[in-house]
Amino acid sequence: MAKEAQISTGLFKETFIAGLWRENPVFRLLLGMCPTLAVTAALKPALTMGLSVIFVLFCSNIVVSLMRNLLKPHLRILMFTLTIATFVTIADLFLKAFQPRMSETLGPYVPLIIVNCIIICRAEACASKNPLFVSIIDALGMGIGFTAAMCVLAGIREILSTGAVFEIPVLSLSENGGWFVPWAAMSMPVGAFITLGLLLALVNVITKK
Amino acid sequence: MLKIKHFIEQSWLLIVSSFIFGLLIAVTNAAWSPRIIQNEKDKLNNLMTGLISDANNFEIAIEALEIVGSKGKVVRTDLYKALDVNGKNIGFAFIAVGAGFADKIKLVIAVDGAFGKVAGFAVLASNETPGFGSKIKEDYYLSQFKGVPVGKIVLVKTGDAEKIDSEIVAISGATVSSEAVVKIFNTYINNIKEQLQKKGLLNKGK
Numbered sequence: 001m002a003k004e005a006q007i008s009t010g011l012f013k014e015t016f017i018a019g020l021w022r023e024n025p026v027f028r029l030l031l032g033m034c035p036t037l038a039v040t041a042a043l044k045p046a047l048t049m050g051l052s053v054i055f056v057l058f059c060s061n062i063v064v065s066l067m068r069n070l071l072k073p074h075l076r077i078l079m080f081t082l083t084i085a086t087f088v089t090i091a092d093l094f095l096k097a098f099q100p101r102m103s104e105t106l107g108p109y110v111p112l113i114i115v116n117c118i119i120i121c122r123a124e125a126c127a128s129k130n131p132l133f134v135s136i137i138d139a140l141g142m143g144i145g146f147t148a149a150m151c152v153l154a155g156i157r158e159i160l161s162t163g164a165v166f167e168i169p170v171l172s173l174s175e176n177g178g179w180f181v182p183w184a185a186m187s188m189p190v191g192a193f194i195t196l197g198l199l200l201a202l203v204n205v206i207t208k209k
Numbered sequence: 210m211l212k213i214k215h216f217i218e219q220s221w222l223l224i225v226s227s228f229i230f231g232l233l234i235a236v237t238n239a240a241w242s243p244r245i246i247q248n249e250k251d252k253l254n255n256l257m258t259g260l261i262s263d264a265n266n267f268e269i270a271i272e273a274l275e276i277v278g279s280k281g282k283v284v285r286t287d288l289y290k291a292l293d294v295n296g297k298n299i300g301f302a303f304i305a306v307g308a309g310f311a312d313k314i315k316l317v318i319a320v321d322g323a324f325g326k327v328a329g330f331a332v333l334a335s336n337e338t339p340g341f342g343s344k345i346k347e348d349y350y351l352s353q354f355k356g357v358p359v360g361k362i363v364l365v366k367t368g369d370a371e372k373i374d375s376e377i378v379a380i381s382g383a384t385v386s387s388e389a390v391v392k393i394f395n396t397y398i399n400n401i402k403e404q405l406q407k408k409g410l411l412n413k414g415k
Contacts (some may be wrong), residue, residue: 070222100248187340188340
């Protein structure tokens with residue numbers, strides 16, 4: 001009995017760590033590239049997006065895991081999409097009601113979480129095959145891993161494009177007599193692609209050892 | 210009969226959960242939609258107050274004014290009346306929409322009570338290129354419109370940006386966005402003025 005418990009805590013730990021690093025959705029699986037490239041111009045929208053994804057992933061994994069024994073194989077994707085769409089709509093309404101400015105900044109990317117492959121991938125690969133607890137841990141691991149990756153990308157882009165972190169200025173800008181000239185390109189799509197490419201290369205170098 | 214049974218067996222979960230999820234969304238929407246509508250109203254009110262600072266209250270003067278756009282398309286917009294503390298009409302404001310560089314630009318345009326001078330504009334929604342087109346939200350560009358006589362506005366590449374006249378100096382690197390704003394002004398402002406004059410809502414001779 002004790003051994004069983006040990007194995008399961010090991011499993012939970014491994015599931016959690018997998019999402020954070022070994023199977024990080026952004027850096028290792030290259031899933032969910034649309035929000036990764038589109039909303040990482042600054043930290044605040046990236047963090048909001050990450051939290052929304054955690055919420056949706058968490059709820060959909062719970063629901064899918066609970067009904068995994070009732071699912072008909074050929075209707076499962078339909079069920080996944082239905083579940084995900086419900087929670088995304090709720091997240092979207094929440095942002096509109098309580099964070100109207102952020103909702104405007106994110107624009108169509110919140111409803112687009114419905115087609116975010118991380119969530120459907122976790123429903124298919126984990127929640128539909130595993131018990132509730134494992135699915136919850138997996139959702140948290142993957143969600144936090146995704147959010148962390150987004151924040152790294154957004155942090156680099158924000159500081160280089162505006163000289164600020166979380167909209168708080170940290171570098172002295174040239175227009176105020178400082179030394180730092182903001183790189184406008186970093187806040188545009190080109191900045192997202194270049195930063196992501198360099199980060200992926202870095203992650204590959206680290207994991208190659 | 211057997212077929213129906215088969216279908217229900219296969220899809221009962223889908224049907225049941227559709228209802229449950231539908232209900233869930235309906236409840237959330239019912240709970241939060243007043244807040245969402247209020248947020249939109251607040252934003253518009255804030256922007257309008259920013260443009261006509263003496264205004265105490267805004268009310269709809271004419272609902273769904275019809276404007277013929279550049280391609281002959283008819284768009285509708287509500288015209289708001291700005292009232293000061295004594296209830297005197299001190300200006301008008303309306304939402305104007307036009308094509309920008311990347312996406313639609315939505316502006317709030319305000320004019321004075323006689324519809325003679327532009328009080329200014331604010332950007333309600335836009336998706337212009339950061340660092341270039343997004344500068345239509347900055348003072349250099351915004352202030353050029355404050356006090357411009359209502360009429361045709363032209364965009365020029367070089368000129369004195371500080372001189373208030375119907376020539377607006379474009380933002381360097383963002384000609385398309387600058388032009389888009391000017392175009393929105395030209396589409397809406399005279400059209401609305403004429404409609405107001407026809408309806409006799411403006412004092413003549415001003």
